[in-house]
Amino acid sequence: MQNFLPFYATSNYDEIQLLETINSSMSLFKTESCIETLTYYDTFDWRLYHESLALVEGAGLYTLSRLNDGQRQASAQAGDKPAFVWDFPPGMLQNQLAPILQMRALLALAQVEKQAAAYRVLNEDQKTVVYLISEIMRLPQTDTESPLITRFRLKPVRGYDDQAQALALLLQEQGLVATGDDRAYTKIMQAARRAPGDYSSKIALQLEPAMRADEATKTVLRFLLLVMQQNEAGIKKDIDTEFLHDFRVAVRRTRSALSQVKRVFPAAVTERFKADFRAVGRFSNDLRDLDVYLLSETGYRALLPEILADDIGPLFTHLKRKRSQVLKQVRRDLESEQYLRIIQAWQAFLNEPSRDDPSAPNAGQPIINLAQARLYKIYRRIVKAGHQILENVADEKLHALRIECKKLRYLMEFFASLFPEDEIGQLVKQLKKLQDNLGDFNDLCVQEEYLLRAAAELPAAKAEPQEALLAIGGLISRLDQERQVVKADFAKTFTNFASPENQAHFKRLFKPQKKVAAR
Amino acid sequence: MKTVAIYSNKGGVGKTAAAVNLAYLAAQNGAKTLICDLDPQSSTTFYFRVKPKLAGKAQGLTKAGKPIDRSIKGTDYPNLDLLPADLSHRSLDITFNAMKRSRHRLNKVLDPLAGEYDHIFLDCPPTITLLAENIFNVADLVLVPLIPTTLSARAHEQLLAFMRKQKYDPERVYGFFSMVDRRKKLHRDLALGMHKQFPHIFQTPIPYLSQIEQMGLQREPVPAFAPKSAAAKAYMALWAEVSKMVG
Numbered sequence: 001m002q003n004f005l006p007f008y009a010t011s012n013y014d015e016i017q018l019l020e021t022i023n024s025s026m027s028l029f030k031t032e033s034c035i036e037t038l039t040y041y042d043t044f045d046w047r048l049y050h051e052s053l054a055l056v057e058g059a060g061l062y063t064l065s066r067l068n069d070g071q072r073q074a075s076a077q078a079g080d081k082p083a084f085v086w087d088f089p090p091g092m093l094q095n096q097l098a099p100i101l102q103m104r105a106l107l108a109l110a111q112v113e114k115q116a117a118a119y120r121v122l123n124e125d126q127k128t129v130v131y132l133i134s135e136i137m138r139l140p141q142t143d144t145e146s147p148l149i150t151r152f153r154l155k156p157v158r159g160y161d162d163q164a165q166a167l168a169l170l171l172q173e174q175g176l177v178a179t180g181d182d183r184a185y186t187k188i189m190q191a192a193r194r195a196p197g198d199y200s201s202k203i204a205l206q207l208e209p210a211m212r213a214d215e216a217t218k219t220v221l222r223f224l225l226l227v228m229q230q231n232e233a234g235i236k237k238d239i240d241t242e243f244l245h246d247f248r249v250a251v252r253r254t255r256s257a258l259s260q261v262k263r264v265f266p267a268a269v270t271e272r273f274k275a276d277f278r279a280v281g282r283f284s285n286d287l288r289d290l291d292v293y294l295l296s297e298t299g300y301r302a303l304l305p306e307i308l309a310d311d312i313g314p315l316f317t318h319l320k321r322k323r324s325q326v327l328k329q330v331r332r333d334l335e336s337e338q339y340l341r342i343i344q345a346w347q348a349f350l351n352e353p354s355r356d357d358p359s360a361p362n363a364g365q366p367i368i369n370l371a372q373a374r375l376y377k378i379y380r381r382i383v384k385a386g387h388q389i390l391e392n393v394a395d396e397k398l399h400a401l402r403i404e405c406k407k408l409r410y411l412m413e414f415f416a417s418l419f420p421e422d423e424i425g426q427l428v429k430q431l432k433k434l435q436d437n438l439g440d441f442n443d444l445c446v447q448e449e450y451l452l453r454a455a456a457e458l459p460a461a462k463a464e465p466q467e468a469l470l471a472i473g474g475l476i477s478r479l480d481q482e483r484q485v486v487k488a489d490f491a492k493t494f495t496n497f498a499s500p501e502n503q504a505h506f507k508r509l510f511k512p513q514k515k516v517a518a519r
Numbered sequence: 520m521k522t523v524a525i526y527s528n529k530g531g532v533g534k535t536a537a538a539v540n541l542a543y544l545a546a547q548n549g550a551k552t553l554i555c556d557l558d559p560q561s562s563t564t565f566y567f568r569v570k571p572k573l574a575g576k577a578q579g580l581t582k583a584g585k586p587i588d589r590s591i592k593g594t595d596y597p598n599l600d601l602l603p604a605d606l607s608h609r610s611l612d613i614t615f616n617a618m619k620r621s622r623h624r625l626n627k628v629l630d631p632l633a634g635e636y637d638h639i640f641l642d643c644p645p646t647i648t649l650l651a652e653n654i655f656n657v658a659d660l661v662l663v664p665l666i667p668t669t670l671s672a673r674a675h676e677q678l679l680a681f682m683r684k685q686k687y688d689p690e691r692v693y694g695f696f697s698m699v700d701r702r703k704k705l706h707r708d709l710a711l712g713m714h715k716q717f718p719h720i721f722q723t724p725i726p727y728l729s730q731i732e733q734m735g736l737q738r739e740p741v742p743a744f745a746p747k748s749a750a751a752k753a754y755m756a757l758w759a760e761v762s763k764m765v766g
Contacts (some may be wrong), residue, residue: 120595125569125738126568126738127567127568127569127595138568157593158593158600159569159591160593160594327718
């Protein structure tokens, strides 16, 4: 389908006069006009925006378009305010949204009132040669004289490009500016006081190599605290599972930074907050577990033979009931005196100005030295441990290696800005492959045990549990098969990770220039 | 992509009206549709208010690639495009003749459009020459308007015999009654007889109606300017039958 090209009006613009001008050289025929309220949607972490897409609803019709040129990608009618991709009717729109939104909920971010009129430009045979739409957008419930956006959109008819070009020229002569659709989106978001892309759980910080280690570490930790705070409301409102997930990752990263960046803070401070954030992480362990099982419901069903697929139902009914209780507890915990005190004290510590003569031995070191030493040490530890596993694969050793890899990954993310972007990016990619393998193995172990426990918890009163237990048994055996496959894959994955080229790459980037105390 | 050729070796049998209205209905149902005006009389082109002219002249149509793409015009209706007629189509038969594999040239021309259109309708000139053979090669369905007369029964029999002889699949040929005057007993009797003689005739007849003649004045498909008329309903019923074969 050909595109509607937007032309924006600037100030001192008179629509009636403009239409008259067009009419004097072309024959303009008005076909329809309408007023509707448009609502703009995206996820909390701006997944559509990051794909240069906008999802707009008007009169129950949801339309996905490209931001840069306004090209419509797909649309569908959906009632009852769909929050998740699975709430949309099956079809093109759902297919396009699914890989982008995944499990994230859509939030209504901005609203405008649009007044539109459609025109056809006719030639001497009364044949339509160009379509023209005039659009005026205002914020709802505002009576301001000047609208937020005034624009024309022009759609050429195939085979009549000359006429479209003539009209485009005429619009430009009248002072309208031809530009991509980003302008409308940007203005609407601005007016709604939204800043597209303002939330991401990814660490995006610029550290300087010469920065004092305690200052640099605090910068990272301040960012992580902000992520926790940004997600609290979404957890309490139970908008989707990822608020909690991001919150927990920030807590884990905080604990990792406290224990992995050695001796930059006084030992008592480090120990205290390590314990505090261990407690904060524990608040939500159960809730996250339940989220993970509930998110994989479809996947689990697909693993089962058809004859058992429906019998797994009681398990999920049970887990859902359990989740709503656990969620209440997490809400209470996030409002508890204990949590508020931890966050307050932490904030106070992070915002404390640094002393000129810090007591912690590594506090005054340039961060680059500390980062390199620590990264290189853990990297070598992983390579050594991995080679031992190659000789004798044991489940516990794989778990231990997974933890080490996670430490390395977090450190690489904290300090990524100290190294050339593409080089560290490549190493992260290599590490991620190994982590995926180890992570899959761990998930499968944990799931098998969890399902076994859940089976014991199922209420025994009804007739279903017999079949439900069979289904759970079937699921466990499928997961175990899968686990053996993943385990067998370890050797290849690790050998790739520890290849001589990769080792040289890690060494070049992280091997410290001189010795420092980075025990 | 499914290609429907509206074909008759006789003129004035309601061929163009059928092509225009069926293509319009296909597009209205959401299928990306192209109607090709192969008839040098260019009636289809006229109905859509487009000037008959082709960017690359007749060579453009016979060479696969760009030129045909550039000649396509958007009609006033969503999903419906038109390849306008050109007076130089008159010489198409000669042009095809001069080329290798001349019976398959139209395939080559339309192939690149397969990705873009769900349906292509060919409004064919009344001929049984090389162009006709090209049409038989390219069409998934050859739709023949039949006026219920003894002569058109004979002509249809000749067409099927020709196809069998030249090894074209006569199974792809379907007739429908056109310009039927229900008041004439002769029309009713002949229609009954032809249904027996030719198993491939659609049930829906297109009556002789003034709304269809008005297309020339309105320069629009019947369902566009008179959606509730008997003529519009007849074409809708016919399209319901045809679309089952090419849907």
